[in-house]
Amino acid sequence: MIQLTAEFFQSEFLSIQIGNLYFIRHHGNQGIQVCGENLNKYRNFVIICSENEEEFYSHRRPIDPQRTIFGFHRGEVDFIVPQGGTIVNILIPVEIFHAYADQLQRHDLDDNFLNKNYVNLLPTGMREIKDYLKEIFWLAEHKPSWLQQDHVVDIVNNDFLPLLISKIPTKWNSKSSLKPSRRAKLIAQAEQEMLASFEKPLTLKQLAQKLESSSSALSYGFKELFGMSPMRYLKVRRLNAVRQRLKASEPENFTITMLASQFGFWSAGHFARDYKAMFGELPSDTLQKTAKVSLGVDG
Numbered sequence: 001m002i003q004l005t006a007e008f009f010q011s012e013f014l015s016i017q018i019g020n021l022y023f024i025r026h027h028g029n030q031g032i033q034v035c036g037e038n039l040n041k042y043r044n045f046v047i048i049c050s051e052n053e054e055e056f057y058s059h060r061r062p063i064d065p066q067r068t069i070f071g072f073h074r075g076e077v078d079f080i081v082p083q084g085g086t087i088v089n090i091l092i093p094v095e096i097f098h099a100y101a102d103q104l105q106r107h108d109l110d111d112n113f114l115n116k117n118y119v120n121l122l123p124t125g126m127r128e129i130k131d132y133l134k135e136i137f138w139l140a141e142h143k144p145s146w147l148q149q150d151h152v153v154d155i156v157n158n159d160f161l162p163l164l165i166s167k168i169p170t171k172w173n174s175k176s177s178l179k180p181s182r183r184a185k186l187i188a189q190a191e192q193e194m195l196a197s198f199e200k201p202l203t204l205k206q207l208a209q210k211l212e213s214s215s216s217a218l219s220y221g222f223k224e225l226f227g228m229s230p231m232r233y234l235k236v237r238r239l240n241a242v243r244q245r246l247k248a249s250e251p252e253n254f255t256i257t258m259l260a261s262q263f264g265f266w267s268a269g270h271f272a273r274d275y276k277a278m279f280g281e282l283p284s285d286t287l288q289k290t291a292k293v294s295l296g297v298d299g
Helices: 092-102 121-140 144-148 148-168 184-196 203-211 215-226 230-248 256-262 270-277 283-295
Strands: 013-019 020-029 032-037 042-048 056-058 061-065 067-069 076-081 085-091 116-121
Touching: 013 144, 013 148, 013 215, 020 121, 020 148, 042 092, 042 121, 042 270, 061 283, 076 230, 085 092, 092 148, 116 121, 121 144, 121 148, 184 203, 184 230, 203 230, 203 256, 215 230, 230 256, 230 270, 230 283, 256 283
Parallel strands: none
Antiparallel strands: 013 020, 020 085, 032 076, 042 067, 042 085, 056 061, 056 076, 067 116
8 A cells, every 4th residue: 555645644444244245444534556466256346435526546547436336357456545535345255246146147247247347337326335335334333243143144145235236237348448547558657667766866857758758748647647746656655665664674674764765765854854744753653663563562
C-alpha cells in the first residue's frame, strides 16, 4: 500500500466471515494506491460505498461508484482510492460462485466473465446490493454472534449470492468494458522509470525525454490519475519506500540519513520535514516504534 496524500494515516477496518464468504469494509482518511496479487481460490468483488467526488481507479480505469463492480479477475490488484474513500471487498470462493450461477441458469458468468474484472450494473441494482451490505455490517457491529448461527449463514448465502448474480446484466460483454484513463500507458511507463531511478536525481524534463513524451502530457496524466504532479508523485513514492524500510529493518543496521540517501534524499533536514508532513511523525518515531515491536515492548 502506498499513501498518496499527506498527514497521519488512519483507517477503519471491519472483516466479517459468514460461512465461506468474507465481507471486508475499509475506510481511510488518506488517498492510497494498492498493488499486489489477487487470491486464487476466491473472487474479490469490490464495491465503492462512499459518495466521494474524487475518482476511484482500477487498473488505471475510472470506476463509477453508482454502477461498477470490479476487481474479480485472476490478475494483480491495482487500484487507487481517494481521501475519505470507503470500499467493500466481497470474497467468494470460485466454486461457490459458479454453483449459484448455474442454479440461476447464468451460464454466461463463466471464467470468461471472471477474467473481465469489471461489470456495470443498473444503478437500482447497485443500490439493492449496497443496502444489503449495510444490513450485514450493521449486524456485525451490533449483533455479531447472530451472524454466526448456521441458519443465518444459509440465509446470507441464499439471499446475497442470488442478489449479486441477478443484478449482473446478461449482456455484460457489451457493457463491461471501461475506458482506461487518458495517457494510462504513458503513466505506467513513467512509474517504471521512477522506480528504477529512486536513488538518482530526476527532473520532469529528463523523464519526458526518456519516454519521448512532453512534460505537459505527463503532468496532465499524473494529475488526472493521482491528483498530483509527476515530481510530487515521485517524492511520495520515495517517502513511502523509506517508510516501508524503516518499518521492516533492524534499527541498528543503518542510520536514517543513510537510508534516506538511498532513495534520493540528500538533505537530512528537508527529508525529516517532508516525512513528517506526509505521515504525521518523524522518521525517528517510526524507527522507535519498529524497535519496540521487535523487542516486544508495548506503548
